[in-house]
Amino acid sequence: MPFITLTTDFGTRQGSHTVLHGAIYGIAPDAVITDLSHEVKPQDIREANFVVNNSVFYFPPGTVHVIVVDPGVGTERRPIAARIGEHFFVAPDNGVLSACLARAAAEGWTSEFVALDKPEYWLPNVTMTFHGRDLFSPVGAHLAAGVPLGELGTPIDDPITIPLWGAHRHADGSVEGEIIYIDDFGNAICSILPDEIAHLPVPDGVEVEVCGARIQGMVRTFGDSEYDSDTLIALWDSSGYMLVSENNGTGGKIIQPRPGDKVTVRRLT
DSSP: OOEEEEEESOOSSSOHHHHHHHHHHTTOTTOEEEEEESOSOTTOHHHHHHHHHTTGGGSOTTOEEEEEOOTTTTSSOOEEEEEETTEEEEEESSSTTHHHHHHHHHHTOOEEEEEOOOGGGSOSSOOSSOHIIIIIHHHHHHHHTTOOGGGSSEEESOOOOOOOOOOEEOTTSOEEEEEEEEOTTOOEEESOOGGGGTTSOTTTTEEEEETTEEEESOOSSTTOTTSOTTOEEEEEOTTSSEEEEETTSOSOSSOOOOTTOEEEEEEOO
């Protein structure tokens, strides 16, 4: 049973995301389709990287992941398909697979890419503004139906990658990162991993500074009983990264964090 995930910045109001289902079912009627997210911020390739890399590898090996965050639709940017580890991807060649490729490098996974230049695997009429329906979803469906990756296009070895998030350790031992993503609760996921602050006295002996606010120590869970609701807290998120949250709140009352804002962790003095 073939599995396909869909990630776009379409939103759900217009119904464009559901048309992708139709394009897939017309080619691979037995496919099981999961809408990973259609709420990526419009044209935000970095956010798409986070959403995709944080989710897709929980699916079974062989799953096809169709990603349509494509500000260059209709231009000379290449449409591509890829195998990264044991998963397949169909996407514009605009850096949207950068985080998955970084993970592959860290894990020692192999990867291969093709430029999608064989129109027989697209819909008959390809528009200049809806490659998600006319090109990417059909190719994903053919992959899921068993067409080998190499038959879908010409091999390439130069997929575009973009700079992503990270953390930097300063001479005084402090670690500086940035906010990667704001979830629907207003929680800020930050580009700092546990190993990057392991030299500091975590959890009680550190201070986290973000958007002018300073948080003393880290907690284990959102509901830490010694904190009142709407108190700013820092903890480890399920994604593995540091999370800044308002305890039992929905965010935005104390700070208004945005992706790219600086986050610093230092020894509490």
